[in-house]
Each structure stands twice: as C-alpha cells, then as structure tokens.
Amino acid sequence: xxxxxxxxxxxxxxxxxxxxxxxxxxxxxxxxxxxxxxxxxxxxxxxxxxxxxxxxxxxxxxxxxxxxxxxxxxxxxxxxxxxxxxxxxxxxxxxxxxxxxxxxxxxxxxxxxxxxxxxxxxxxxxxxxxxxxxxxxxxxxxxxxxxxxxxxxxxxxxxxxxxxxxxxxxxxxxxxxxxxxxxxxxxxxxxxxxxxxxxxxxxxxxxxxxxxxxxxxxxxxxxxxxxxxxxxxxxxxxxxxxxxxxxxxxxxxxxxxxxxxxxxxxxxxxxxxxxxxxxxxxxxxxxxxxxxxxxxxxxxxxxxxxxxxxxxxxxxxxxxxxxxxxxxxxxxxxxxxxxxxxxxxxxxxxxxxxxxx
Amino acid sequence: xxxxxxxxxxxxxxxxxxxxxxxxxxxxxxxxxxxxxxxxxxxxxxxxxxxxxxxxxxxxxxxxxxxxxxxxxxxxxxxxxxxxxxxxxxxxxxxxxxxxxxxxxxxxxxxxxxxxxxxxxxxxxxxxxxxxxxxxxxxxxxxxxxxxxxxxxxxxxxxxxxxxxxxxxxxxxxxxxxxxxxxxxxxxxxxxxxxxxxxxxxxxxxxxxxxxxxxxxxxxxxxxxxxxxxxxxxxxxxxxxxxxxxxxxxxxxxxxxxxxxxxxxxxxxxxxxxxxxxxxxxxxxxxxxxxxxxxxxxxxxxxxxxxxxxxxxxxxxxxxxxxxxxxxxxxxxxxxxxxxxxxxxxxxxxxxxxxxxxxxxxxxxxxxxxxxxxxxxxxxxxxxxxxx
Numbered sequence: 001x002x003x004x005x006x007x008x009x010x011x012x013x014x015x016x017x018x019x020x021x022x023x024x025x026x027x028x029x030x031x032x033x034x035x036x037x038x039x040x041x042x043x044x045x046x047x048x049x050x051x052x053x054x055x056x057x058x059x060x061x062x063x064x065x066x067x068x069x070x071x072x073x074x075x076x077x078x079x080x081x082x083x084x085x086x087x088x089x090x091x092x093x094x095x096x097x098x099x100x101x102x103x104x105x106x107x108x109x110x111x112x113x114x115x116x117x118x119x120x121x122x123x124x125x126x127x128x129x130x131x132x133x134x135x136x137x138x139x140x141x142x143x144x145x146x147x148x149x150x151x152x153x154x155x156x157x158x159x160x161x162x163x164x165x166x167x168x169x170x171x172x173x174x175x176x177x178x179x180x181x182x183x184x185x186x187x188x189x190x191x192x193x194x195x196x197x198x199x200x201x202x203x204x205x206x207x208x209x210x211x212x213x214x215x216x217x218x219x220x221x222x223x224x225x226x227x228x229x230x231x232x233x234x235x236x237x238x239x240x241x242x243x244x245x246x247x248x249x250x251x252x253x254x255x256x257x258x259x260x261x262x263x264x265x266x267x268x269x270x271x272x273x274x275x276x277x278x279x280x281x282x283x284x285x286x287x288x289x290x291x292x293x294x295x296x297x298x299x300x301x302x303x304x305x306x307x308x309x310x311x312x313x314x315x316x317x318x319x320x321x322x323x324x325x326x327x328x329x330x331x332x333x334x335x336x337x338x339x340x341x342x343x344x345x346x347x348x349x350x351x352x353x354x355x356x357x
Numbered sequence: 358x359x360x361x362x363x364x365x366x367x368x369x370x371x372x373x374x375x376x377x378x379x380x381x382x383x384x385x386x387x388x389x390x391x392x393x394x395x396x397x398x399x400x401x402x403x404x405x406x407x408x409x410x411x412x413x414x415x416x417x418x419x420x421x422x423x424x425x426x427x428x429x430x431x432x433x434x435x436x437x438x439x440x441x442x443x444x445x446x447x448x449x450x451x452x453x454x455x456x457x458x459x460x461x462x463x464x465x466x467x468x469x470x471x472x473x474x475x476x477x478x479x480x481x482x483x484x485x486x487x488x489x490x491x492x493x494x495x496x497x498x499x500x501x502x503x504x505x506x507x508x509x510x511x512x513x514x515x516x517x518x519x520x521x522x523x524x525x526x527x528x529x530x531x532x533x534x535x536x537x538x539x540x541x542x543x544x545x546x547x548x549x550x551x552x553x554x555x556x557x558x559x560x561x562x563x564x565x566x567x568x569x570x571x572x573x574x575x576x577x578x579x580x581x582x583x584x585x586x587x588x589x590x591x592x593x594x595x596x597x598x599x600x601x602x603x604x605x606x607x608x609x610x611x612x613x614x615x616x617x618x619x620x621x622x623x624x625x626x627x628x629x630x631x632x633x634x635x636x637x638x639x640x641x642x643x644x645x646x647x648x649x650x651x652x653x654x655x656x657x658x659x660x661x662x663x664x665x666x667x668x669x670x671x672x673x674x675x676x677x678x679x680x681x682x683x684x685x686x687x688x689x690x691x692x693x694x695x696x697x698x699x700x701x702x703x704x705x706x707x708x709x710x711x712x713x714x715x716x717x718x719x720x721x722x723x724x725x726x727x728x729x730x731x732x733x734x735x736x737x738x739x740x741x742x743x744x745x
Contacts, residue, residue, distance in 0.1 A: 001368065001429045003651075003658035006359030069360040227740045242743040244729075247736030251675075254735055258672050262651035263644075269362045284644050340640045344624050350643060351618040352611035353372065353436035355650050356362050 001356075003262065005073060012055075013073035019046060020081035024174075026314040032084050033173040033317070040142035043085050048124025053091045057122035058099055061115065068092075068209065072268040075210040079217025082321040084174030086129075086139050088210035094128040094148055095121050096272075097203045101155060104195045113189045117146065117157055129165075129178070134204045134330050137168050137177040149180065150200035158188035172324040174317070202272055205279070207329035208286045209271045212264045215289035215325045219257050219296035222318050226250060226300035229307075246303060253296045260288035266356075277357060280342045283335035290332065293322035362654075364433070371426075372433050378410050379441035390713065391447045392566035397523040400447035404478025413476030414452045417460075421468060422476030428657035432609070439611035450520055451475040451482035453606040455528050455547075458598045462545075462586045471547070483521035483550065485529030485572055486595070488514055493730050496539040496592065500574060502531035502546055504588075507581050509533070511548065511555075511574035519724070521570035522559035524550060528598075530591040543591030547583040554578065564716045599726060600670045605657065607725065608677045610650035613684065617646040619709065620688055627691050635691055642684040649677055668738045671731040678721030678728060685715035 023043045031037035047053065055071050057063020064070075071092055078087045098121055102114035120126035129140035132150040140147075147163045149156045165178035191199070227250060230241030240246050267285040270278045297319040301308040308315050326332065342348040349357065364372070388403065389396030407413055408422065416431045417423025426434070446452065456475055459468055474480045491497035500513025511531060521527060527548050534542030550557055554577030559567025586594050601607070617639075624631065624639045652673070656666060688711045689696040698705040699712065722728040736742045 001364055001654065001658070002359065002361045002662075003655040004359060004662050009359055223740075227742065230742060239743050241736070242745050244733065244745065247742055247745075248729070248732040250740055250742065251732035251735040254740060255672050255675050258669070259645075259648045259652055259676050262655045263648050265360060265655070266362055266651050269360060284647065288644065288648060336637060336640070339644065340636045343621055343640045343643045344628070344636050346621075346625065350614070350621055352440045352614040353433075354614075355647055355654075356364070 003265070009070055009073055012070070013077050015050060016052065016074050016077040017080065019050060020077060020083055023047075023085075024081040024083050026317070029082065029084065029174060029314070029317045040085075044124060044127065044141065047085060047087055052087060053095065053124045054122040055091055056096045056099070057118060061099065061102075061118045061122055063095070063099075063122045068206070068268045068271050069265075071210070072213050072265060075213035076217040076220075076264075079214025079219075079321065079325065080221045082172075082174055082218060082221070082318050086141050086175070088214060089130055089139055089207070090121060090124075090128055090141065092210040093130050093203050093206050096206060097130065097148060097150075097155070097199055098128075098157075100199045100202065101157075101191050101196070104199070105191065110189055110191065114157065114191075117189075121146075130203060130207070131180050132200065132204055132207065132329075134207070134334065135328060137170075137179055138165070139328065140165070140176050140178055142176060147180075148203075150196075150203060152200075153194070153197045154190055154192050155196045155200055156188050156190045162187040170324060172320040174321065175324050198274065201274070204329060205271050205282050208282050208335070209264070209267050211325045211329045212260075212267070212282075212285040212289035215293040215322060216257065216260055216264055218318050218321050218325065219253070219260070219289070219293040222293070222296040222300040222315070222322065223250065223253050223257065225315055225318070226253075226296075226303040230303050233305075233307075240303070249299045249303065253292070253299050256288075256292040256295050260285075260292040263288045276342055276348050277354075280339055280348050283330070283339040283342075286330060286335040287332065287339065290322075290326040294326065297322045368430065368433055371430055372437055375412070375434050375437035376440070378412065379437055379443055382406055382410065383441045383443045387442075387710075388444045390564075390566060391445055392562065392564065392568035394523060397447060400444055401478060401481060403444045404446070404448055404481075408477040413478065414456060417456065417472060417476060421472035428605070428661055429654070431606075432611075432654060432657060435609035436611040436614075439609070439615040442615070447520070448475065448478055448481050449607065450484050450524075450528075451480070454484070454598050454601050455482055457601045457606070458528075458545075458594060459585065461597060462590075462594050466582070467547075467585065480526055481520065481524040483518050483524035483527040483570070483572075485515040485518050485521070485527040485548070487517045489516055492517075493727055495595075496543075498530060498532055498543060500529075500531045501535060502533050502544055502579075503535075504533065504581075505578075508578045509546065509581065509584065511546070511577045511579065513574050514571065515574070516571040517560075517569050517724075518572055519569050521550065521557055521572055522567040526550060527572065528585070530595050533588045533591075537589075540592040542589055543595070544588045545585040545591040545594040546579060547585060548574075548577065548579050552577060563719075564713065600666060605653065605660070605666060605670075605673075608681075610646065610653045613646035613649055613677065613680055616681075616684055616714065617643040620684055620691075623688055623691055623706075623709070623711075631691055635687060638683070638687040638690075642680070642687055645676070645680040645683065649673075649680060652676075668734060671726075671734045671739075674725055675722075675728050675731050675735075678718075681718040681721050685711065685718040689715050 054063040055066045059065045075088045098118040105111035121128050126145040127141040128146045129144045130148045131138040147158045164181040168177045233240050264285045267281040388399040391400040415424040415426040502509040530543045533544040554575050556573040557570050559570045562568040
C-alpha cells in the first residue's frame with residue numbers, strides 16, 4: 001500500500017506541463033477560439049515526439065508498457081492546460097482499446113490489421129477518434145485518420161473516408177465534436193461478441209477516468225487563476241483576497257479539489273477491472289472531479305467580477321473546458337444513476353475495509 | 358512501487374488478527390453514552406479490555422504500550438474496529454492528541470510516566486484550551502501559571518473542555534509570562550483534575566449530558582515536571598496538537614464508512630416511501646466517506662515517506678465535519694417522524710443512534726477550531742491569500 005507517485009511519474013507529468021505551457025498558452029488558445037490558428041499538426045507532433053501517445057501501448061508495439069496509474073497525472077496535466085489536442089482519447093482510450101482488441105482477435109487478418117493500427121496510433125502516425133454510445137458526440141483530433149466505433153457488442157476500425165461525421169461546434173473551441181451519421185457503411189475491421197463488448201466497456205471506463213483527471217487539472221488551473229487575481233485586485237484599499245468572503249469561497253474549492261484527487265488516482269489503479277467496485281470507483285471519480293471543476297469555475301468567475309465575464313481574460317477557456325469534460329464519457333446523470341444503483345441497490349459491498357476490494 | 362493500492366500479506370494478517378480479537382471482545386450490547394457518568398465508566402472499562410489485548414494505541418512503540426505499527430496498519434486496525442461496531446474511544450484526547458504531542462515534545466521521563474497509562478486506559482485526558490474570552494481567538498488566553506520554586510501555581514477559568522466532567526487529567530496552555538501578550542509567554546501544562554485548587558463543573562450539552570465542562574483553577578499546584586516543552590513554547594506545541602486533532606487521527610475514515618453503510622441500509626428499508634432525491638444524498642454520503650478514506654491513505658503514505666502534515670489538516674477537518682453532518686442529516690430526513698424519537702422511545706429505530714449521531718455531527722464544524730477559522734487558515738497558508 002503506497003499512495004505516493006514515483007519520481008518518474010512526476011517527472012513525466014512535469015515534462016508535459018512544460019510542453020503544454022507553450023502548446024496551449026493563452027495566446028494560442030485565443031487564436032484557436034478566434035479561428036486564426038493553424039498549428040494543429042505542430043502540436044500533435046510535439047506530443048508524439050515526447051512519446052505521450054505510446055504510454056499505454058505494449059512494448060512490442062513501440063509502446064512504454066506502462067499502466068493507467070502512470071498515465072493519470074498526464075491526463076491531469078492535459079486538463080490543467082486545457083490542451084487543444086485529444087491526448088487522453090488517443091493515448092488513454094484508443095491505444096489500450098486497440099491493444100486489447102489486437103491481443104484477443106480471432107483471425108490472423110484482423111489481428112494484423114489491429115496490430116498495425118495500434119502501432120500507428122501509439123507513434124502518433126495515425127489520429128484516431130473513438131465513438132462510443134455513451135457519447136452522443138465524438139471528440140476527434142483535427143484531421144483524423146481513423147475512427148474506432150464502439151457499439152453494444154461490436155467495435156469497428158474505420159478509415160476517416162469511410163465515415164460521415166457532422167461537426168457540432170461547441171463552447172470549447174479546443175475540442176472538435178462530431179455526430180456520426182448512421183447507418184455506417186460496411187467497411188473496416190470489425191470485432192464482435194463478448195470480447196468486443198468487454199473492450200468497449202473498458203474504453204468507456206477509461207474515457208470517464210481520464211475526463212475526471214482532466215477535470216481535476218482544470219479545477220486546479222481555475223483556482224490558481226482566481227487566487228492570483230484575488231491577490232492583485234484592490235478594492236476598499238486592500239487586495240480582495242484579504243476579505244473573508246473571498247477567502248472562504250476559495251478555501252471551499254480547495255477542499256473539494258483535494259478530496260477529488262485521491263478518488264481519481266485510486267480509480268486509475270482499477271479502471272480495467274470489470275467488477276462493481278471499479279464501476280463505482282470510476283463514477284465516483286467522474287462525479288467528484290466534475291463537482292470540483294464546476295465549483296472552481298463558478299468561484300473563479302465570481303472572484304473576477306465583471307473582468308471574468310470578458311472574452312479578453314483567459315479564464316473562460318478553462319471554464320469551458322470544465323463544462324465540456326462534465327458532459328463527456330457519461331455526464332452527471334449516467335454516473336450519478338450508476339453509483340446510486342450500486343450503493344443504494346446493495347450490489348456493492350459497503351463499510352470499512354472495502355475501499356480497495 | 359508507486360501508487361500501489363494493495364495490502365501486503367502481513368497487512369492482511371493483521372486485519373485477520375484484529376477481526377478475530379474484536380469478534381471475541383466487543384460488547385454485544387452497546388455501552389451507555391460516554392457523555393454520561395455511567396457510560397463513561399463503561400467506556401473506561403472497555404479501554405482496559407483493549408489494552409489487555411495490547412490494542413490501546415498500536416502505532417506507539419512497544420515500551421509505551423503500543424505495537425510499533427505504521428500508519429497504514431493503524432488504518433487497518435481502525436477499519437476492523439469500526440467494522441466490529443466497537444465503542445467510541447473515551448481516551449481520544451490522550452491517545453490521538455496528547456500522545457503524539459508528548460512523543461514529539463516530551464522528555465523521556467514524561468513519555469515513560471504518561472504514555473503507558475494512556476495506552477492502558479488508566480488515565481483519561483481532557484482538553485483545556487478555550488476560556489470564556491478566548492475561543493476562536495485562542496491567543497487571548499488569560500489563565501496563568503506562576504512559577505514558585507519547583508511548582509507552578511495555576512489560576513484562571515477554562516471552558517468547553519471535552520471529557521473534563523469525568524476525566525483524570527487535562528492538558529492546556531497557560532500564561533507563564535504575565536507581561537506577555539497573544540501567542541508569546543504561553544506554556545503547555547499537564548494538570549491532574551482531581552486535586553485541591555481545581556474545581557470542575559459539568560456543562561450539559563444539547564443532548565442533556567455533561568459532555569464538556571468548565572474548569573476553575575484556584576491556586577492549583579503542579580510540579581515543574583508537568584510542563585511540556587519550555588516556558589513560552591506553549592503556542593507552538595498547542596498548534597502541533599491541534600494539527601493532530603484536525604489531521605490524521607481524530608476522525609478515522611472507518612467511522613464514516615460504517616455510518617454510510619448503515620445509511621444505505623436505512624435507505625433500503627425506507628425506499629418505497631422516501632423522496633427519490635434522497636438516494637443521491639445516500640450515494641453522496643458513501644462517496645464522501647470513501648474519498649475521506651482514500652485521502653487518509655494518501656496522507657499516511659506521504660507521512661511514511663518522510664512528509665509532514667501541516668495546513669492540509671484544515672482541509673481534512675472541514676471535509677469530515679461536513680460529511681458527517683450531510684450523512685446524518687440525510688438519515689434524519691429519511692426517518693421522518695421517527696427522526697426525533699429518543700433512544701428509550703418504544704418505536705425508535707433500534708440500534709441506530711441516528712438522533713445522537715446527528716446531534717454530535719452538529720458539533721463537528723465547531724470543535725477543533727471552527728470551520729470558518731479553518732477556511733482562513735487554508736486561504737492564507739495554503740493558497741497564499743493576504744492576511745485580513
């Protein structure tokens with residue numbers, strides 16, 4: 001039992017923070033929001049160069065063979081930066097999904113195709129969108145090369161030209177969402193049956209986990225911005241952060257945030273398990289992190305006053321990311337209903353000593 | 358291994374050992390409330406039973422009545438303790454607050470004198486911090502300790518002193534330098550309550566029992582050997598004690614996990630008539646108890662790796678006190694007309710103690726430093742906001 005992250009895990013997160021400060025600076029986010037950015041490929045390649053897409057891929061596929069516990073801090077950093085690249089969907093969802101499907105494929109043709117797709121995704125050579133019934137809209141990288149389309153008991157790998165996707169512009173310009181047109185053409189590589197269903201379920205678990213980690217990151221960013229503003233802005237002769245009304249709002253955010261963090265980290269250690277405990281852990285992470293991000297966003301804009309309501313202050317980029325994350329991979333209602341069923345329905349063993357069971 | 362959330366075989370063996378012992382020893386019928394005289398005596402007896410199994414305070418070194426256990430092992434012990442529905446710890450002021458403080462600041466003689474009797478439940482401790490004019494503003498303390506030879510003479514009035522009505526000893530801070538003000542000139546003293554010059558008057562709490570007391574020091578004498586640390590070091594030591602109180606040990610997560618489990622059972626027995634929205638509150642109580650447990654394991658891991666607990670203690674205190682209130686408030690709403698029935702009422706929901714639990718939870722945001730003070734501490738010392 002050791003809840004500490006290793007030096008390597010923290011260093012990897014630190015490297016992403018440094019890179020993201022540049023790739024996802026306020027200036028660059030502003031350009032994306034204003035439609036004057038053209039650096040999508042440059043950002044993608046920079047993340048690929050750091051090896052970030054390959055963290056969860058097996059060594060044989062050019063990956064680092066690391067675990068969700070190793071990726072979780074990276075996802076947090078992606079949220080902290082409001083990274084305008086779907087790093088978590090590619091590296092945290094698509095890559096492990098492809099690895100699982102390739103490992104369990106029944107015929108050699110399918111296995112080879114999936115292995116090839118895995119290698120390409122892990123290196124960043126391909127850009128994969130993962131469509132899942134839990135998401136009415138699919139987050140895709142700019143100019144995607146492939147789509148992984150999950151359904152109840154099939155997962156299909158398609159090339160981008162085999163998919164008709166309708167853009168759905170959202171408040172967060174750093175995330176490109178699409179609605180897939182149904183029915184899909186009968187193309188691509190398809191995995192069916194129990195293996196596909198299990199893999200699709202795990203993909204949704206990972207999607208929700210990494211959305212939660214990003215929410216924690218964005219909540220921390222919003223809090224940092226609000227604290228720094230409260231130290232600078234002077235009213236009635238004092239920085240507004242000297243007043244208890246402001247202090248208590250910000251302290252409440254910090255409490256929520258600090259108690260969401262370990263929930264997210266613990267969920268990372270069991271996200272791949274198919275049991276009720278893992279489902280509860282992920283839904284708990286999703287709800288706690290979204291609640292922290294929501295409170296952080298509302299507090300940050302209140303602390304900023306009218307300034308926070310203006311386009312020219314960066315605050316809204318992070319607030320919009322918090323909204324976007326709250327609606328992805330099972331929004332509030334999905335996770336709240338799932339956890340209520342588990343806790344109130346008696347399916348989950350409750351009580352002391354069950355936390356890690 | 359980093360972020361490894363599994364128990365070792367030794368840890369699992371400890372769990373099995375605690376479980377077996379608790380199964381054999383926890384009283385079958387709940388004890389009377391420890392806020393009253395009869396219940397206090399029963400709880401004192403339970404402490405002796407615990408000590409007979411060497412379970413008094415397992416994290417302490419063996420020489421002081423402990424088992425040299427680490428914090429993860431302590432959490433396992435606590436989980437099994439609450440799983441067995443064992444009685445509340447009447448000596449928590451001693452084992453969880455003064456004990457760690459003595460470990461850090463006490464002399465070898467003080468440790469040898471006080472710790473084993475604390476672990477054995479032979480001496481029960483009360484706190485003596487607040488005064489009528491010094492509550493949240495604790496630095497306004499006026500009670501004095503005047504040095505006379507190898508003794509101190511104590512004068513003053515302490516109040517809201519938990520457990521003091523029936524305890525044997527108290528610890529608190531007194532002004533040793535009469536010219537001093539605020540945080541300076543204060544000294545940490547260990548004082549026998551049953552001695553000439555000390556008058557204890559119980560104060561009935563809203564549940565009707567004397568859960569705390571006021572203490573009048575009328576030229577009570579204590580030997581210099583009962584001074585913890587140096588003269589003038591009292592504030593510093595008291596803040597360390599307060600850190601232990603808000604931090605890791607006072608409210609172990611298992612307590613809330615056990616209560617959340619009971620709440621889920623309560624929901625199931627009321628689900629057909631209950632407001633469906635209360636299901637969300639039940640789930641929230643479970644989640645918050647789990648979050649508190651996870652954060653406690655995280656803190657324990659950090660401390661075991663050489664870290665310290667500082668301002669984070671204030672985050673903990675706010676979280677567990679609000680969680681307790683939310684949890685018990687949900688139970689009260691679920692119980693409806695049954696909620697206000699006292700334990701002796703014929704139609705009370707048996708063995709639940711929801712009313713007592715709810716009343717106790719109301720105190721959480723107040724004691725150990727009000728949550729408003731904790732928010733100031735978080736804002737100023739963790740977030741770095743300017744002082745008011």
